[in-house]
Amino acid sequence: MNGAGRAFLRLLSVQGSWNYERMQGIGMGFAAEPLLDDLRTTEPGRYPEAVVRSAEFFNANPYLAGLALGASARAEYDAVPGEQIVRLRAALAGPLGALGDSLFWAGILPALSGLALAALALGAGWWVVALFVLAFNAVRLATASWALSTGLASGMRVGGALGASKLPRAATRSGAAAAFAVGVGTPMAAAWLLHPFGARGVASAVLIAGAGLGLARWSGARFTATRFGLLALGITLLLRLVTA
Amino acid sequence: MTGADGFTLLLLLLWGALAGIDLVSVPQAMFSRPLVAGTVAGALLGDVGAGLRVGAVLELFALDVLPVGAVRYPDYGAAAVGAAAIAAGSPWELGLGVAVGIGLLLSAVGGWSLLALRRLNADAVGRHAAALRSGEPSVIRRLHLASIARDVVRSLLLAGLALGVAGVTLRWVRLDRGTAAALTIAAVGAAAASALGGAARGAGTGSRRRWLAAGGAVGTVLGVLVWGLL
Numbered sequence: 001m002n003g004a005g006r007a008f009l010r011l012l013s014v015q016g017s018w019n020y021e022r023m024q025g026i027g028m029g030f031a032a033e034p035l036l037d038d039l040r041t042t043e044p045g046r047y048p049e050a051v052v053r054s055a056e057f058f059n060a061n062p063y064l065a066g067l068a069l070g071a072s073a074r075a076e077y078d079a080v081p082g083e084q085i086v087r088l089r090a091a092l093a094g095p096l097g098a099l100g101d102s103l104f105w106a107g108i109l110p111a112l113s114g115l116a117l118a119a120l121a122l123g124a125g126w127w128v129v130a131l132f133v134l135a136f137n138a139v140r141l142a143t144a145s146w147a148l149s150t151g152l153a154s155g156m157r158v159g160g161a162l163g164a165s166k167l168p169r170a171a172t173r174s175g176a177a178a179a180f181a182v183g184v185g186t187p188m189a190a191a192w193l194l195h196p197f198g199a200r201g202v203a204s205a206v207l208i209a210g211a212g213l214g215l216a217r218w219s220g221a222r223f224t225a226t227r228f229g230l231l232a233l234g235i236t237l238l239l240r241l242v243t244a
Numbered sequence: 245m246t247g248a249d250g251f252t253l254l255l256l257l258l259w260g261a262l263a264g265i266d267l268v269s270v271p272q273a274m275f276s277r278p279l280v281a282g283t284v285a286g287a288l289l290g291d292v293g294a295g296l297r298v299g300a301v302l303e304l305f306a307l308d309v310l311p312v313g314a315v316r317y318p319d320y321g322a323a324a325v326g327a328a329a330i331a332a333g334s335p336w337e338l339g340l341g342v343a344v345g346i347g348l349l350l351s352a353v354g355g356w357s358l359l360a361l362r363r364l365n366a367d368a369v370g371r372h373a374a375a376l377r378s379g380e381p382s383v384i385r386r387l388h389l390a391s392i393a394r395d396v397v398r399s400l401l402l403a404g405l406a407l408g409v410a411g412v413t414l415r416w417v418r419l420d421r422g423t424a425a426a427l428t429i430a431a432v433g434a435a436a437a438s439a440l441g442g443a444a445r446g447a448g449t450g451s452r453r454r455w456l457a458a459g460g461a462v463g464t465v466l467g468v469l470v471w472g473l474l
Contacts, residue, residue, distance in 0.1 A: 020366045052378075118463065137274070179447045191470065192470075204429050212438065226318050
């Protein structure tokens with residue numbers, strides 16, 4: 001089977017056609033095309049069905065989607081019955097979504113973001129931002145490459161390969177690291193930005209932050225950060241206008 | 245942004261558009277994170293410090309929500325570019341609050357535009373349902389590339405809107421020093437609440453909550469010591 005390199009590049013845009021109909025399905029089909037090319041000549045009868053299956057409903061973390069892509073493509077070449085391949089994709093979507101989201105969105109990304117904010121507060125310059133981008137992409141590309149090659153090598157046995165990998169443990173650890181890093185970075189960044197305003201400015205900001213945390217606890221996820229930010233700015237502006 | 249030449253504005257527009265398509269479509273390399281988008285925009289305008297600070301505050305807001313597939317989330321990329329354009333070239337203590345406020349509004353508009361894009365993509369998939377059943381890969385390719393092209397248009401429009409709003413704000417919004425400073429303080433307080441609130445929600449009640457508390461204690465001590473807040 002050829003085309004792994006092109007499939008990897010296409011996976012970078014796996015969410016490019018994200019929609020409420022098939023979610024990442026079309027993106028997966030787009031990434032599968034180079035992998036399925038050889039099937040056109042080796043098994044021309046099976047090829048159209050394989051193409052149709054490759055673009056069916058799918059949703060997972062984009063950086064781990066390669067596991068499902070590679071495993072499905074391998075299964076097509078191994079002449080696994082189509083219904084089993086559909087079931088494999090469906091079975092992989094949930095775990096790949098949960099694991100990848102824990103690892104990247106709730107782990108590595110906030111951890112690096114918190115560290116970058118802390119470093120900026122300590123006086124680091126723009127290079128910290130460059131380091132943030134480089135570090136995230138190094139981990140993300142390495143993981144995505146591993147995912148695709150593992151899927152291609154494992155086929156229908158991909159579940160075992162995923163379970164035996166270091167990803168579940170990494171997700172747990174990165175979550176703790178993210179909590180610590182955001183905990184460190186937030187007050188440091190706030191101190192960096194509030195220092196010109198003196199004790200009164202800091203006290204006002206702490207009051208607003210406390211109100212925000214209380215509101216978030218009371219209202220749950222309904223009261224978003226954007227809404228609270230705009231509300232805090234609106235009330236501040238109003239108070240200034242009234243007291244001027 | 246005041247006094248920026250046409251070439252700089254073009255670069256800002258293209259950067260804002262790249263940050264927009266990076267959020268979901270391609271390459272998801274975190275150019276859309278406000279810290280990154282804001283810093284680069286500040287550099288393009290010759291005021292990296294303003295970009296860094298705007299990016300840092302909006303990054304704290306962005307930490308509230310995880311950019312998970314089907315979740316509705318704000319688009320901070322072009323918003324951070326517009327906010328940095330407002331803050332650049334003026335004392336950051338006075339420009340940050342207004343810039344962040346406009347940035348938050350723009351991020352909400354970006355979030356809505358993302359929903360509209362997803363509906364358009366779904367409509368396109370629905371229209372080509374029969375062709376998709378034919379097993380012809382060119383149908384999938386066309387659908388995918390057309391969706392990315394739609395996101396490019398969305399992102400360009402959003403970046404143009406952000407720069408336009410920045411221009412209008414710089415031209416028309418005049419605040420006294422006290423009000424401008426109060427807005428900056430409010431923006432930083434609200435941003436800190438957003439980041440900590442999001443982290444607490446994500447941490448649940450187990451050991452992660454303890455890691456968050458430990459980090460908060462360390463960060464508070466370091467922040468006070470480094471910046472001499474007491």
